[in-house]
Amino acid sequence: MPKKGGKHTEVGKEMQAQCKRAKVEAACSPSLMSYESPESLFGSLISPIKEEMFFREYWEQKPLLVQRNDPLLAAYYQSLFQFSDLKELCCQGLYYGRDVNICRCVNGKKKVLNKEGKVSYMQLKKDFDQKKATVQFHQPQRFKVFILQLEGEKHWRLYKPTVHLAREYNVESEDRIGSPTHEFILKPGDLLYFPRGTIHQADTPLGISRSTHVTISTYQNNSWGDFLLDAIPGLVFDTAKEEVVLRTSIPRQLLMQVDIADSTKKLSSILRMLADRLENTRKLRSSDMKKDFIMNRLPPCLGNDSNSLTPGGKLPKLDSKIRLQFRDHAIITVEPDQENADEIRKEMVYVYHSLKNRRETHMMGAEDDAASEEGTSQQTHGLRFPLSYLDALKQIWSNTIVCVKELHLISDEEKENLALALWTECLIEVI
Structure with a gap:
């Protein structure tokens, strides 16, 4: 095991002071996780740290430890999921490798204990209790929105990121990493954030029988x-x-x-x-990243109606007032015509959205590729318009409410057709 890092750097001292303030404030205001919207969920995830402060002082800059040691807040992240919930999910059909990995660290190397086929909850619990194996549950957001409960304590070490270490994927000896810059003991209800590129290691402290944590990775491939x-x-x-x-x-x-x-x-x-x-x-087009982002984004969180997103309300007419909905789930790009294989292809406008993405295949990578042979893969959904429609689309995207007859198109027929196409895809609503 690497040696303890000794005294923290000045950054660590500032962070510790902030953590102490966070713990006191949290104890005075025992807020719970909020799943009303993505914004409220993120806000409660980092509470009591405010979002503005988080992005100003911590995001991709330095680690943040939020401690919730108060007994009232020990189950802060318990919310909707516990280890026992795996029993129900196993009944739904989880598979080794794809959904769950069972592994142990033997002589400093990872050993996978997966069986073949579907996951048996009794076998999973046996590996967990008797073999002290680690249960890795992949992409849990496919099943429900939740934060995993922290059970027991976990010892985290963070190492200073460098170009050399970032490329050292197969580290044979911990001595090659060096001493950690920060060490933390996470207890139930705690949150640890560290910036992109931080090399880290988690251990269960001596005397603790088990520990559970959830790793949330964000903003990958967005450099x-x-x-x-x-x-x-x-x-x-x-x-x-x-x-x-x-x-x-x-x-x-x-x-x-x-x-x-x-x-x-x-x-x-x-x-x-x-x-x-x-x-x-000052023009720089980005299409592939936008499409990849939308294709791999979760559909909007609609509560109990998440599976019934269909066009509703009145049909848009020329005199109708319309409003864009799900703004964060739709993008506009200008690309060569994908349906024309000629050498010279004219540019078209494409509107892509994530409203029809499937939660159950979210971020499953190769599984999506395999499913594509059966025609069930998650794909990019959207619409295709002539380049002359670009100004009208920008008009809808930049205004809160716009009248169909005021869209920047030549004919009334084009205006109605554009509104109807967007309405059919549930991208707009009639006010």
Whole structure:
């Protein structure tokens, strides 16, 4: 085991002071988890830390420990799920590997104890109680919105993130990691946040028979690098239409050369030209990241009506006033026509949304790929319009309420057709 990290750094001291304040405030105001909306859920998750303070002082900057040691708050995250709830879920059909992993740490290495096929609750409980195995429950949000209860204590160590360590995926010895920068004992009701890239390790302290925690990963694949990989191809494509230099041939035999140092100067000048163009136009298209985000997003949380999202209310007419709903679940992109395989494809407007995404396949990756052969995979849902519809769509997205006849389209028929198409997909409502 790594040695204890000794005294915390100044960041740690500030964090400890904040944690003490958080614990006192929490004890005075025993709030419970709120599932009324995504905003209220996140607010209660980090309570008593306010959302504004969290993103200003902690988000991707430094760790945050919120302690709720008060007996009244020990079950703060118990809410809707406990270990015993796995019994009911096993009856619904959980599978080893896909839904649950049973594993142990043997001589410093992970050993998987999975059986074949469906998970047996009795076998799962036996592995948990007798073999002291770890039960990993994958993507629990597929079944219900919940926060897992912390049972017992857990000892966390955080290590200073570096480029070298971030690439060290298969660490053979803990000595290569170095000493931890922070160490925490998490008790029931506690919350620990640490920024992206933080190397961490969790242990059950001596004398504690078991511990349970939930790991919530957010904002994956949303770095500036990811965004550039998505947006730069569009910038190059658009610029090549106007700049001859991007349409000239690369030097002969360039692709066969080992050393292309002579060509880097030319590439550098092209990149500077692209940067200048971006600075002047301020237009950078991103389509793939937007589609991926929407395709993998959970559908709106509608409470008891979550499975009955269908068009309702009055049909939109020319004189109707309409309003966009589920704004955070729909995006607009401009892309080459996907239904036209010609070499020269005109641009079209696409509206993608997550209203029809399936909770039961959320973030299951390869499972979705396998299901695609049966036609049941989660896919991108949306609508396709001519480029002339872009201004009208922006009008709907930027206004609280808009009259159909005031949409920026030439004919009344186009205005009604646009409104009807969005209404059919449950993206707008008639006021």
